[in-house]
Amino acid sequence: MNKVEPRTLAGFMELLPDEQILFNQMKSIIENTYKKYGFLPLDTPVIELSEVLLAKAGGETEKQIYRFNKGDNDLALRFDLTVPLSKYVAKNYGNLSFPFRRYQIGKVYRGERTQKGRFREFYQCDIDIIGDGELDIINDAELPSIIYEIFTQLGFKDFTICINNRKILNGLFENIGQKENSTEILRIIDKIEKIGKDAVINELEKIEVDKKSIEKIINFIEINGTTDEKLEKLEKLGIQNETFLQGLQELKQVVKYIRMFGISDLNFKVDLTIARGLDYYTGTVYETFLNDYRELGSVCSGGRYENLAEYYTDKKLPGVGISIGLTRLFYKLNELNLVKVEKKSISDVLVIPMIENLETPILVATKLRKLGINTEIYLNNKKLKTKFKYADKLKIPYVIVIGEDEVNSNTITLKNMESGEERKIDIEKLDEIKL
């Protein structure tokens, strides 16, 4: 028979089992943390009507969409989890309780040019809090506490959640008469980390921002010091613009509550350069950096938006959310050997029968499973050496060999595969076993 070469598309992550175990542990930490804070699960389809999915999209995104016809339908694969959320909330408005706190962890699709570390199919792990008409600013402070919890659980200590408020920037632009240019200016100053101050000035000059305004913008961006010093310096700018003052007020409140949520100033700061792309966010914005690995870029970003679902409904639905791009994050951390491992294997114990009669091995495995211990019985007729090698390759931490002696004495020997240490245990007392 002619064989087809078994291959996987470029840009699609497909892991070997030992890496998949690590990936799933990261995913579980994120999901369990979202649940710990009371977010409700959502699972929307991967395929949607293009008309629905692309109600807002345009430009770069639209080019990347996987779009096709099936029967009479013009279909598309979701490219994020926010648009499906918008649709969902608009569609089910009457059946939801607000504030609607939902998490969704799922694959999204973007046909980007493939390159190392970029994926066309990748997991996003999102939470959003949606208000019905209004949503208190304190919600903007709860999300950083969840980011903090997740990255702490993932084994990181030295990370910084950077916070800003888009109204401060917008108000500044209004104040210096550059409101029309604000989207463009935001886009430019968002790049200051990457391209540096001079290049930013240069780009601002190119779009004909006058020298005085550029000076104000740069002075503003260069506000430095501790979070409290920055807030104070912002105040001292004396800008009498309503948007600016509202943004400053919000930022102060968010800072106050973030501290109340127990996040130390070591793990968050006000960073006035963060704008988070174009016109989506309208208030608080977040980015998160692993300080020893700044080159990863932001590992968790998000912010506040005025109106979630305006393309589908007249209802005003303000929200705040964050997203973790898990596939890329895992890829990078794994490359750096930074995936914190609680368990390297699925099975905790491999039971190896060395007798024909499997009653005792099955009895032992059943008892262990009842204790919540994942247990595999090696069911194939191989040499003992092969069976141990299997345990070794799968990194199973404990092995129990059961032969005639064990059956006759009604005891088993639990072998720690790493230390080599062996423990004899009475089968009757297996219920008290601690690994």
Add this chain to the structure above:
Amino acid sequence: MNKVEPRTLAGFMELLPDEQILFNQMKSIIENTYKKYGFLPLDTPVIELSEVLLAKAGGETEKQIYRFNKGDNDLALRFDLTVPLSKYVAKNYGNLSFPFRRYQIGKVYRGERTQKGRFREFYQCDIDIIGDGELDIINDAELPSIIYEIFTQLGFKDFTICINNRKILNGLFENIGQKENSTEILRIIDKIEKIGKDAVINELEKIEVDKKSIEKIINFIEINGTTDEKLEKLEKLGIQNETFLQGLQELKQVVKYIRMFGISDLNFKVDLTIARGLDYYTGTVYETFLNDYRELGSVCSGGRYENLAEYYTDKKLPGVGISIGLTRLFYKLNELNLVKVEKKSISDVLVIPMIENLETPILVATKLRKLGINTEIYLNNKKLKTKFKYADKLKIPYVIVIGEDEVNSNTITLKNMESGEERKIDIEKLDEIKL
């Protein structure tokens, strides 16, 4: 602004949060059971090259495929998890440990005609055990013990795992000189439950099976009694055909080991009418029925196959596997109100602050979360009644209201929302709380 109507494609399940919570609990039970037996996780792409995905497919399946071009690539969405597994094992053969035990829970896509209870996007929950060259028959007996565990965990008692062996049927056909017709005959007798004996005879006559052979087939199918009686009657047929005898021998062993795995005869039986479709399975086959709800059809099916990946590799890879079509199963069980509920909510506790200063509410929530108790703080400024209504609608079982009195006395009152019972707890002693 013109609004787009927010809608979801027909045949795509999209649940409200309270149903999603139930769905996820079913999914967790299945996944945790698979892990408890030591199956390794796999997560293959939803999109594959059509050439790879359709190496074997044909006929009905191919028509249902979501297939499209992106750039130069002819792509398709996976329609099951078995073909991706075949590809994966062939591709990663050198990096896997055999027997390779993997589980995969993921969405698959089939553009079937939509009708109530049929889905175009649905979850399959699969386990397979793949041997390198050979795989002991005892593996065929372990899978029913996992089916048993899952449906017991899902809250069912009266279910039957039906077992047969394709070699018995094939051997019979060889013996009566109907080998060429065997696929067709299998297809027909597979329908006996649905269409009855007379219609089966009728269809067999139509394909020109002679009367004597039909009689033998029907006599065979009508073998009845207990599992042991059936095995005995099979033996007594005295059929001297190697395939038949091998099948009988395998079936006897599977029965013996299933009992050893602790499955009572109340929950499994030999059913000689089960063939599981066409030419894929070559040995043991399974179907599982909820006896009070036979109309659901088989809720967990599978079997033994000779060669997993013959379209991709020369390596001989025999395997045995089962699959649960979770989306349809959930839909049906939910309709019948049969989804066993451990928890109806994500949050165990809703903390309701009735004061400006949130320090105590946050302290309380943080303590509870550290104990593994999912806790939400109601963060929006609403009336107490609205907050209680929210807890009620989300079915959160406990509420803690925190006002001035509670802060001053350093105690909280835990209210059981169902019974109305209230318990006062010293905040210092919150670590000892049991819900």
